[in-house]
Amino acid sequence: MKIKERGDSTGAESESSSVSTRPLRILMVAAEAAPFVKVGGLGDVIGTLPRRLVQLGLEVAVVLPYYPEVGTRGHRPLPTGREVVCSHGGISRRSPVLEEVLDGVRYWFIQEDDYFGREGVYGPPGGEYPDSAERFSYLGRTALEASKVMEFSPDVLHCHDWHASLTPLYLEEAGMGRVLKILTIHNLAYQGVFNIGVLPSLGLPPRVTEGPILFQDGNVNFLKAGIVSADRLTTVSPTYAAEIQTPDQGWGLDGILRHRKRDIYGILNGIDFDEWDPGSDPSLRVPFSAADIESRRRNRDYLLAQLGLHPGPQSPVFAFIGRLVHQKGADLIASVLPDLVRHEACIIVLGTGDPEIERSLKEISTPFNGKVSLTIGFDESLARRIYGGADFFLMPSRFEPCGLGQMIAMRYGSVPIVRATGGLKDTVKDLESDSEGTGIVFKDADPESLLAAAGRAAGIFRNGRLGEIIPRIMELDNSWLRSARRFARLYSEAARKEGK
Numbered sequence: 001m002k003i004k005e006r007g008d009s010t011g012a013e014s015e016s017s018s019v020s021t022r023p024l025r026i027l028m029v030a031a032e033a034a035p036f037v038k039v040g041g042l043g044d045v046i047g048t049l050p051r052r053l054v055q056l057g058l059e060v061a062v063v064l065p066y067y068p069e070v071g072t073r074g075h076r077p078l079p080t081g082r083e084v085v086c087s088h089g090g091i092s093r094r095s096p097v098l099e100e101v102l103d104g105v106r107y108w109f110i111q112e113d114d115y116f117g118r119e120g121v122y123g124p125p126g127g128e129y130p131d132s133a134e135r136f137s138y139l140g141r142t143a144l145e146a147s148k149v150m151e152f153s154p155d156v157l158h159c160h161d162w163h164a165s166l167t168p169l170y171l172e173e174a175g176m177g178r179v180l181k182i183l184t185i186h187n188l189a190y191q192g193v194f195n196i197g198v199l200p201s202l203g204l205p206p207r208v209t210e211g212p213i214l215f216q217d218g219n220v221n222f223l224k225a226g227i228v229s230a231d232r233l234t235t236v237s238p239t240y241a242a243e244i245q246t247p248d249q250g251w252g253l254d255g256i257l258r259h260r261k262r263d264i265y266g267i268l269n270g271i272d273f274d275e276w277d278p279g280s281d282p283s284l285r286v287p288f289s290a291a292d293i294e295s296r297r298r299n300r301d302y303l304l305a306q307l308g309l310h311p312g313p314q315s316p317v318f319a320f321i322g323r324l325v326h327q328k329g330a331d332l333i334a335s336v337l338p339d340l341v342r343h344e345a346c347i348i349v350l351g352t353g354d355p356e357i358e359r360s361l362k363e364i365s366t367p368f369n370g371k372v373s374l375t376i377g378f379d380e381s382l383a384r385r386i387y388g389g390a391d392f393f394l395m396p397s398r399f400e401p402c403g404l405g406q407m408i409a410m411r412y413g414s415v416p417i418v419r420a421t422g423g424l425k426d427t428v429k430d431l432e433s434d435s436e437g438t439g440i441v442f443k444d445a446d447p448e449s450l451l452a453a454a455g456r457a458a459g460i461f462r463n464g465r466l467g468e469i470i471p472r473i474m475e476l477d478n479s480w481l482r483s484a485r486r487f488a489r490l491y492s493e494a495a496r497k498e499g500k
């Protein structure tokens with residue numbers, strides 16, 4: 001296939017003039033996409049990446065299950081009059097295809113209430129539905145049928161996480177064997193592992209079920225099948241791409257990933273610059289920009305007054321926002337809290353998570369009235385005020401595939417203090433080792449290292465360097481448009497190399 005697409009250069013405007021033939025057509029398959037349905041970070045990615053690809057001139061359709069949540073969130077995709085027909089799980093099914101077009105992206109919903117007409121996306125609270133293998137194999141299988149009935153012939157099939165990982169295995173029977181297959185791994189810890197008893201319910205041909213592709217350690221493993229069958233693999237940061245090839249962070253698939261190492265690409269997620277914009281964020285007391293950090297100071301004052309905090313005049317305000325879990329190093333925050341307060345610093349913590357960590361944070365912070373603010377809960381508006389007012393943003397994660405918090409913090413002028421892992425390592429450059437540094441990076445996940453990093457931060461606060469650092473980090477380009485350009489380039493280069 002010889003298709004020149006518009007996203008393979010720099011600058012969205014200049015790209016629109018270089019079209020020679022039709023744009024690349026991308027078919028994405030995923031279990032969630034904001035604003036229709038969102039459980040976690042995956043929903044954010046599928047909500048934004050397709051729109052940015054369209055902005056670069058590509059054609060994108062996204063196939064999703066039709067869950068009740070779509071309606072709860074105020075969306076009413078329209079019937080297309082088309083349906084997908086197949087026998088799955090021993091039942092002959094006809095599922096209507098619904099459509100909503102958003103910013104040029106065509107979202108197609110497979111309406112099969114038997115599988116998807118349930119309250120939770122993945123299961124009841126804290127659990128998973130027992131027929132997950134059957135549900136998501138149906139998604140993969142019908143995604144291809146949907147693209148056919150919608151007369152969309154894709155050049156690239158882009159699957160996300162284990163839920164969509166079987167889709168490449170249905171291509172041949174769907175008569176779409178020449179399509180380029182890309183799989184993005186957002187979190188390797190979730191693989192879709194099932195007892196081999198599920199095999200007959202997956203609607204796969206004997207060519208697949210009788211071969212080794214589906215199996216790992218005696219189980220059916222959706223993600224493994226995707227890893228083996230995709231032409232290219234991507235994950236959400238270059239460092240995480242390397243980390244998942246090690247036994248330490250490979251969750252049992254590191255050997256298979258090492259085998260495919262030449263086909264693995266680490267492409268950083270971005271943040272939506274329209275959604276995260278201190279110049280227009282209504283949650284902030286005063287809008288501000290890199291050219292006007294004096295206004296940021298007013299947000300800081302307001303935040304401190306609102307939370308009843310009084311840092312010493314020479315002491316910074318540290319913040320942590322996130323899930324209070326071991327992965328995020330929330331326990332380390334609890335350990336260093338008394339020491340930070342002893343140096344007159346203030347600490348703001350916002351999050352929910354592990355009840356044990358919540359309890360210890362409550363206990364430790366109680367005596368430090370006026371120096372520590374702990375909010376157990378999810379509060380987006382408060383989070384925005386914290387990003388726009390704190391001096392330093394703590395992310396002592398033990399592992400972090402990409403991480404959004406540090407990118408939002410930088411956009412809002414809060415200097416990140418991060419552990420050197422995954423996407424944190426890729427997005428924050430240490431101020432000491434790099435004259436264009438953007439934060440403080442430390443190596444070991446222990447209280448001493450975090451405390452030493454906070455000590456360095458206090459030094460920077462005292463010597464007045466923040467005035468120079470804040471505008472610089474606010475102007476970094478961690479936008480989705482940048483990430484989308486990388487995907488556009490990967491699609492076109494891989495299509496050319498694979499002769500598709």
Ligand code: ADP
Nearest residue numbers: 041322323350351377378379380383403404405
């Ligand atoms: P995760 O692994 O949880 O997806 P990320 O850093 O990638 O971590 O993204 C976390 C996102 O969720 C950020 O936008 C952060 O601001 C937001 N967030 C996390 N916890 C809270 C909370 N308690 N209140 C408000 N926003 C939160």
